[in-house]
Amino acid sequence: MASGNDIQHGARRQKLVADILLVLFEGKFAPGQRLRLEHLAEQFEVSVTPVREALVELAGIGVVELQPNRGAVLRSFGPRQVEEICQVRRILECEAVRSVCGRIAPFELELLESQFAELDTAKRNKRWSQKTREQDSQLHELIAERCGSERLAYEIGRYKILFRTLRDARHMRRSSRDNYAEMNENAEHLAIVRAMSAGDPEKAAAAMAYHIETSVQALIADLFDPQEIAADRRESFLTRQAVSS
């Protein structure tokens, strides 16, 4: 209680979840490490009750494992896990974009299309980068909201916090040079919107899948060291390999 609590009453748990998640994704804890309640409570200057609830929520999104009477242990986190997160996101959003075809008014689609087309040919600077990110969020949220399935939208939203935090952790890492050559995201968005306009669910899903898969590798490359990635890939080769070679 030293400094004034700047956060709202009733939002402690959510803030804790975000804070702990960021710390975890920055790699400050080792996989398999136990997260002690009082330790976390002290570190984030709250009592243990909201910490426990935050851990329950973190266990719900599969970041920690809650072992009965033994507390929370951190699940492993590496390139492989980021890939898996993106895999689930791809599955969910592809289905959403399939469902959303025919559910968005043509004039909205035209508006989106012109926005993305304009941004695709605009000059690439910091402002462009920010604008691109904003429109990316808007497109994904629109698709989730209008897909017709409340639960599917919920599940997509559940992954948003994972994604946001990954993006934040990424920015911490590569605060250095912003090479806007990163990718032509807007062209990918455009492909999605045009497929929706054409009312072609499979084409839209394919465009969405491509869009998400493309971003994964860049994300991993920024988040981890090359040696980490190589080590992970070796491990993947051993554990993920098919039995019938």
Next chain:
Amino acid sequence: MASGNDIQHGARRQKLVADILLVLFEGKFAPGQRLRLEHLAEQFEVSVTPVREALVELAGIGVVELQPNRGAVLRSFGPRQVEEICQVRRILECEAVRSVCGRIAPFELELLESQFAELDTAKRNKRWSQKTREQDSQLHELIAERCGSERLAYEIGRYKILFRTLRDARHMRRSSRDNYAEMNENAEHLAIVRAMSAGDPEKAAAAMAYHIETSVQALIADLFDPQEIAADRRESFLTRQAVSS
């Protein structure tokens, strides 16, 4: 504290989640109703601490909504919601069965195939029904475990509790006649296994999709009254309809 606590220390929250979920799925609470902490604590004979955590977990699986400073309110639950749950399950498990092709040893597949084939032509009685359910669980779990993605397996497992509880609620409703003519589940299982044997991911996914979609309608028919279903369908027509008719 009247009777001795028969449940283990450290498993209160999980039991609470299951218990509350069952009560909710039995329709004993109205959608939008607030779930008061002390009320639940008294009803299930525990203190409020584990109840709070259970509500966080229930919010994590999208059954209740946690409104800041206002507590938990029950989300709506009807045929539509059951369909959406099954939709997500289908998405997840179809992807899993796609990935699992080529990851299961041929001898295991042969064993499964013979088991399902045998069960498909066996006499249908109570024993048959139980055996069929067991093998259903085994098949789905095998696919989730071996799909190569720890997170995908986790998400599938997360939906298992929803499914189990739905099945339990179903049994409460139609404790009357067991008409084993319900369906030829084993034939559907057989189709999945054979597609895996053939190493055809898309065929396997299609078989899985068919298997899950088939079970949905029977589940809904048993869980709700015809008038409820009709009312829900009317509502769906209004809210889910595409904009471009």
Next chain:
DNA sequence: TCGCCCCCGATTGTATAAAATTCAGTCTGT
């Protein structure tokens, strides 16, 4: 009738204690 304010109930967070469980180290009997 409409808007404002205050009060009440409920949730949220804090603090503390007791009970249960894990785990590591020690002790004992053979």
Next chain:
DNA sequence: ACAGACTGAATTTTATACAATCGGGGGCGA
């Protein structure tokens, strides 16, 4: 020396009491 039981500290889990805060509803006045 070693296997197995025992002990005790550390930690989680549950219970309980209490302060702080938020939201809604009722009363009050214009």
